[in-house]
Amino acid sequence: MIKVGIVGGTGYTGVELLRILANHPQVKVEVITSRSEEGIAVADMFPNLRGHFDLAFTVPDVERLAQCDVVFFATPHGVAMSLAPELIARGVKVIDLGADFRIKDVAVWEDWYKMSHTCPDLVAQAVYGLPEVNREAIASAQLIACAGCYPTATQLGFLPLLEAGLVDHRRLIADCKSGVSGAGRGASVGSLLCESSESFKAYGVAGHRHLPEIRQGLSLAAGKPVGLTFVPHLTPMIRGIHATLYATLKDPVDQGLQTLFAERYAHEPFVDVMPAGSHPETRSVKGSNVCRISVHRPQNDDTVVVLSVIDNLVKGASGQAVQIMNLMFERPENEGLQQVALMP
Numbered sequence: 573m574i575k576v577g578i579v580g581g582t583g584y585t586g587v588e589l590l591r592i593l594a595n596h597p598q599v600k601v602e603v604i605t606s607r608s609e610e611g612i613a614v615a616d617m618f619p620n621l622r623g624h625f626d627l628a629f630t631v632p633d634v635e636r637l638a639q640c641d642v643v644f645f646a647t648p649h650g651v652a653m654s655l656a657p658e659l660i661a662r663g664v665k666v667i668d669l670g671a672d673f674r675i676k677d678v679a680v681w682e683d684w685y686k687m688s689h690t691c692p693d694l695v696a697q698a699v700y701g702l703p704e705v706n707r708e709a710i711a712s713a714q715l716i717a718c719a720g721c722y723p724t725a726t727q728l729g730f731l732p733l734l735e736a737g738l739v740d741h742r743r744l745i746a747d748c749k750s751g752v753s754g755a756g757r758g759a760s761v762g763s764l765l766c767e768s769s770e771s772f773k774a775y776g777v778a779g780h781r782h783l784p785e786i787r788q789g790l791s792l793a794a795g796k797p798v799g800l801t802f803v804p805h806l807t808p809m810i811r812g813i814h815a816t817l818y819a820t821l822k823d824p825v826d827q828g829l830q831t832l833f834a835e836r837y838a839h840e841p842f843v844d845v846m847p848a849g850s851h852p853e854t855r856s857v858k859g860s861n862v863c864r865i866s867v868h869r870p871q872n873d874d875t876v877v878v879l880s881v882i883d884n885l886v887k888g889a890s891g892q893a894v895q896i897m898n899l900m901f902e903r904p905e906n907e908g909l910q911q912v913a914l915m916p
């Protein structure tokens with residue numbers, strides 16, 4: 573059995589990890605932390621987990637975490653980098669769902685995250701956690717920086733076009749919408765029902781911290797720096813990300829885009845390329861680890877429109893983290909991740 577520790581067990585991604593791991597046949601969760609709920613039974617706080625976990629929250633303690641084979645950090649930025657160095661030194665594998673190790677240029681990271689990085693040496697060692705790009709490196713890594721939620725939906729949608737060099741890499745547009753759980757479980761005015769329901773708004777137009785992360789991944793795929801406009805929006809739903817992606821074809825003759833996407837993802841267990849003309853819905857991935865994609869060429873002109881949907885808490889966070897754990901421990905990649913989405 574894989575001995576698992578979770579730091580940050582009371583947040584949305586922490587409880588989603590528990591929901592997924594409850595169905596994983598090779599995992600035993602040994603430690604789950606919360607500073608605010610110390611001593612409270614997991615199943616008392618989250619009744620959906622009654623009968624699945626006989627565990628109570630404890631405060632983060634490196635000695636206890638170091639007894640695990642792998643520790644997930646489902647915590648705000650800055651927490652993983654404070655505890656990961658000692659765990660790494662003691663041979664524990666670390667999977668960070670946050671952003672501490674995602675951006676290779678530490679100065680860029682510090683600029684966007686408004687804090688100093690306390691272990692920049694580990695950033696170089698960390699492998700970016702997007703299995704559709706980095707599967708082999710993930711399998712042999714000790715430290716993973718899971719891809720962010722918007723970055724997962726956006727990169728999976730753009731990758732086939734950029735890898736094939738079919739589109740103008742200088743003018744990419746990602747128009748993305750997220751459910752409110754993307755903001756986490758911490759109390760904030762913007763997440764209140766009266767603030768977020770029956771309304772729809774863009775935010776972070778001037779610059780969002782996922783911009784440098786997406787740009788980094790797409791530039792690697794293109795083999796040169798890309799130009800990207802990224803605009804996130806908050807939608808009145810709980811889970812889900814819908815990315816509408818625009819790119820301009822270099823050569824506007826028919827490029828066989830449907831075949832390109834189908835072939836790029838033919839062997840990917842968690843990317844579903846839908847038939848031509850499809851409009852994937854966020855509810856078709858709700859609770860599942862799937863990214864559904866469709867590719868369009870409206871009026872057959874030179875604009876390509878890609879639609880990409882994920883559940884931000886699953887393929888955008890905890891499901892992807894478990895997919896990564898499976899790769900790191902040589903388990904079948906889809907173990908514990910075969911849930912079908914909830915419809916309606």
Ligand SMILES: NC(=O)C1=CN([C@@H]2O[C@H](COP(=O)(O)OP(=O)(O)OC[C@H]3O[C@@H](n4cnc5c(N)ncnc54)[C@H](OP(=O)(O)O)[C@@H]3O)[C@@H](O)[C@H]2O)C=CC1
Pocket residue numbers: 579580581582583584585586605606607608609632645646647648649651669670671720721753754755756757758884885888889
């Ligand atoms: N929500 C989403 O859709 C996605 C989130 N992520 C990332 O995953 C991480 C967690 O997100 P989310 O679950 O939404 O966050 P939440 O705000 O819902 O939960 C945060 C958790 O971290 C714990 N925590 C907070 N501060 C500390 C600290 N200093 N030391 C130890 N534990 C701490 C909290 O428990 P306590 O304070 O009791 O210790 C809580 O359990 C973030 O980095 C986020 O960016 C990634 C992709 C998608």
Ligand SMILES: CC(=O)N[C@@H](CCC(=O)OP(=O)(O)O)C(=O)O
Pocket residue numbers: 669670671719720721722750751752753754755756804806
């Ligand atoms: C709706 C909402 O607020 N979304 C969050 C992003 C979700 C998240 O937690 O980001 P990571 O994937 O980097 O961890 C935001 O815009 O900051």
